Amino acid sequence: MRSPFHSEQEAFRFLLLLILALIPIVLAAALGPTWLALVVLAVVLGVLALRVAQRRMRKVRGLELSVKMAPPHVGSAAERRVLVVANDTLDEEALLSEVERLACVPDTHLLLLVPALITTGARLTGAIDGLCDQARVRLKTALDRAGDHGLVVAGEISEADPLEAIEDTFATFAPDEVIVSTRWERAASGLEPRLAGLVRERFAVPVRHLVFEPGSAAQEPDEDTEARYRQEFGEAAARKFGLKTLAGVGILAAVLLSMVALVQSSERDEARAASQIAAAQAAALPPVAKVVVLKIIPEGKLGPEGEKHDAFTTTEFNVRVGQPQQLRIDNTDTVPHSITSPGAGVNIVLMPGTHTYTLLVRHAGVFLWFCAFRCDEWAMQHPGYMSGYITAS
Amino acid sequence: MHRSPTVATKGRQETPIRASAARTRAVDIDPRPWRWGHPRVLVEHPDEAAGLAIASGLRFAGYAVAVCPGPRGHGQCPLTGPAGCAPAHDADLVVCSLGYEREAAREVLRELHTRYPATPLLVEVPSEMDAELRELLDGCHPLPAPATPEQIVATVQSLSGHVAEEGLAGA
Numbered sequence: 001m002r003s004p005f006h007s008e009q010e011a012f013r014f015l016l017l018l019i020l021a022l023i024p025i026v027l028a029a030a031l032g033p034t035w036l037a038l039v040v041l042a043v044v045l046g047v048l049a050l051r052v053a054q055r056r057m058r059k060v061r062g063l064e065l066s067v068k069m070a071p072p073h074v075g076s077a078a079e080r081r082v083l084v085v086a087n088d089t090l091d092e093e094a095l096l097s098e099v100e101r102l103a104c105v106p107d108t109h110l111l112l113l114v115p116a117l118i119t120t121g122a123r124l125t126g127a128i129d130g131l132c133d134q135a136r137v138r139l140k141t142a143l144d145r146a147g148d149h150g151l152v153v154a155g156e157i158s159e160a161d162p163l164e165a166i167e168d169t170f171a172t173f174a175p176d177e178v179i180v181s182t183r184w185e186r187a188a189s190g191l192e193p194r195l196a197g198l199v200r201e202r203f204a205v206p207v208r209h210l211v212f213e214p215g216s217a218a219q220e221p222d223e224d225t226e227a228r229y230r231q232e233f234g235e236a237a238a239r240k241f242g243l244k245t246l247a248g249v250g251i252l253a254a255v256l257l258s259m260v261a262l263v264q265s266s267e268r269d270e271a272r273a274a275s276q277i278a279a280a281q282a283a284a285l286p287p288v289a290k291v292v293v294l295k296i297i298p299e300g301k302l303g304p305e306g307e308k309h310d311a312f313t314t315t316e317f318n319v320r321v322g323q324p325q326q327l328r329i330d331n332t333d334t335v336p337h338s339i340t341s342p343g344a345g346v347n348i349v350l351m352p353g354t355h356t357y358t359l360l361v362r363h364a365g366v367f368l369w370f371c372a373f374r375c376d377e378w379a380m381q382h383p384g385y386m387s388g389y390i391t392a393s
Numbered sequence: 394m395h396r397s398p399t400v401a402t403k404g405r406q407e408t409p410i411r412a413s414a415a416r417t418r419a420v421d422i423d424p425r426p427w428r429w430g431h432p433r434v435l436v437e438h439p440d441e442a443a444g445l446a447i448a449s450g451l452r453f454a455g456y457a458v459a460v461c462p463g464p465r466g467h468g469q470c471p472l473t474g475p476a477g478c479a480p481a482h483d484a485d486l487v488v489c490s491l492g493y494e495r496e497a498a499r500e501v502l503r504e505l506h507t508r509y510p511a512t513p514l515l516v517e518v519p520s521e522m523d524a525e526l527r528e529l530l531d532g533c534h535p536l537p538a539p540a541t542p543e544q545i546v547a548t549v550q551s552l553s554g555h556v557a558e559e560g561l562a563g564a
């Protein structure tokens with residue numbers, strides 16, 4: 001992939017695009033909920049991926065207008081600058097002889113460019129020294145041999161992609177002709193045979209593609225072979241691009257799913273924390289019985305003055321706000337009594353006999369209750385007898 | 394000793410895209426920008442070998458060159474879309490040899506005229522021209538077709554000298 005910082009203009013465009021892509025994401029993150037930022041991020045990444053895919057497919061299908069460029073000629077009109085691009089074919093006698101032949105031509109400046117052919121894997125792991133050393137040794141052998149014959153040949157190796165290395169050489173060496181040397185088929189440590197075609201499409205100078213195989217002279221592929229290289233390269237590029245796209249989509253999906261999971265888990269944590277707090281608060285409250293069973297017994301409880309008074313066997317009720325509390329009351333008297341609390345909004349008439357009643361308080365507090373039926377007047381005024389408290393929490 | 398041509402770099406005057414161009418579907422073609430300094434000549438020639446021959450002559454005359462084969466069909470040229478054409482935008486002179494019997498080629502010429510009125514256009518023209526082409530060529534520098542690369546280089550040199558003089562007079 002071409003570096004977005006290859007030229008000032010490209011770097012500026014990349015930066016501008018990055019800012020434009022970040023603005024909606026940052027705005028969504030700052031002003032909206034997290035999920036909105038995630039959606040915007042997914043949309044922005046999707047649009048970018050689509051755009052890259054579109055451009056890539058146009059390139060692969062050859063729909064781009066091939067505008068070739070070249071710098072002005074450098075030197076006198078008689079001078080000729082030739083760039084030879086090679087790697088593993090530098091081991092071939094035929095190529096070295098061709099280099100010597102070119103270097104012998106008067107007013108010809110020769111530059112031998114050896115791309116080190118660093119794979120993505122090697123670049124990622126930093127294991128590029130071996131490949132660079134290999135390229136250096138090949139270049140040195142070729143230059144030494146030319147030097148032995150009294151010829152002046154310049155040379156350089158490049159760690160960049162071969163096409164980019166050639167582009168950079170156009171800026172520094174300004175060749176009038178390019179010779180790309182490959183095998184018939186791409187070898188592991190050799191240049192892609194399609195490279196010559198790519199250079200031809202990009203630069204407005206004559207480009208020769210010379211093929212060297214062990215023990216044979218230089219050969220030039222015909223148009224059909226170049227077309228086959230183009231097709232195979234396009235198919236390979238499309239396949240590679242498809243795999244990269246799949247991997248990219250997979251990584252993107254994994255990142256998005258992880259973020260969604262993270263957001264959901266943090267929401268779950270918040271909900272769990274809230275329920276734990278609620279549970280802790282509930283645990284701190286007085287216990288509430290499912291059904292409170294009690295009796296009303298006339299003259300059933302001894303007062304402090306030594307006389308017996310009417311009394312409820314339970315006069316303290318703990319209830320939850322808004323939650324009905326069942327009371328099973330056996331009124332052993334022959335007349336009705338009541339649990340009446342104006343503060344709690346409660347008035348339950350308790351008929352003689354055993355019945356189940358519902359006590360419901362709608363707001364929290366401690367409320368006094370009493371029996372509103374005229375019975376034992378002293379007991380009606382004293383909590384613990386015919387009066388008591390309702391605690392709603 | 395080789396001498397570089399003296400072309401004054403002109404100030405660019407952008408003209409708005411005409412309605413017909415704006416209606417044209419956006420084209421996702423974005424030719425690379427120039428990587429070399431002025432003077433720059435864009436050569437539009439459908440034939441690869443002929444384009445290269447002209448480019449070679451221009452290179453040896455001291456010009457940075459870009460060779461474009463031109464659009465194969467209507468709407469394919471970035472000049473006619475909002476993307477624009479970087480080589481045309483930053484060229485000091487344009488050589489058009491697209492063969493103007495095709496509407497797509499005329500469209501390119503029209504756009505060059507409209508977008509870059511200050512850029513000299515050297516147009517290789519057929520001996521027989523219709524009225525529309527005659528009108529299109531107004532303000533261009535016509536060169537009878539077929540012109541040899543040497544003729545084109547000589548005309549470019551003469552035109553660029555003319556531009557340089559205009560530039561100096563303007564200053």
